Amino acid sequence: MSSRDLFGVTEADPPVLVCADLQCEYLAEGRKHLIADGDVIMARCRQLIALWRDNLWPVIHLKRIAQAAWFNPASNLTNWLDDFKPRPGELAFEHPLPSAYSSARFAEYMSNMRSMRCVLLGFSLDETVLSTVVDGFHRSHRYQVIADAVACRQACVGDVASYKLVVTKVISNFAGVLDSAELIGASGRLAV
Template identity: 75%
Template structure:
């Protein structure tokens, strides 16, 4: 478990921002087309990462997809945060209408005003929010890192979910560093960013 590890960063480095993407009940609700089959394992890993970041008082940011499409009704409670993963007071939260978080003018402005920012991404919507945000960030010279065992995508229309996720992660690897949580947080307790 990574939650019990104490991590240190050089005094000259700013800690990376943990960005939690689309941790909404839509992805846990059985019978929905966006349900994620390994959601329990992913939410557990995201909670562990949040615990590490929060215990070190490092910045945590949350993204919430609020689309206008019929399949993602913003009036529904399906867009609510997963209870144990919702933002705490003092943590930034951004709503974005399109897949990329940069479709939120507040998020884009925030990121544009940050210097030497490093972001670690976890959460749902790997094939939409995470992929498009990483690509948009890459073109803005923002550094992203995706935690491969703390991300998931909805069930694909065809093929096996694991191979689909692997293909998406490979594409993301062209724009961001991809690491497992055990590699991100080494045995020494230092974070590798």
């Protein structure tokens, strides 16, 4: 007998995959928010989104549309990267501030979902991922961040790896943090 909560969700139900800010802006050379290890992170994100799509599990896309000089929403740099464009049946939410909860539609959607688990990957670890996880924590929403499928921009001081480690450590106070190998067991099935 599987463990089922009062709302009918079982631990065996796959978590919702939340793809944060997989936009052209973060890979454009010379831009302030350039992701240094974008190719490595994108490969892992491709693997995970393919797993979710192949199994017809739920996928949510987040898109940052900040109104600032460095993030022009009219530019094609705010477009999703080709491999990560939402497909029919996948939800997409635009958020003006770092937290996805700054989108009224996203906040309402999440508040109406019961006992949902979310696996979070993508760019903007030090902005969107961090602030969404903290906001979600305060709303009793459960998130898991995939450490080898998230990236952040070059820090002002120090190297990217050290900066990412510090941000990930902060996130671990509000959400689970695991690698994709821990998420996907040896059998190729979800281990969470």
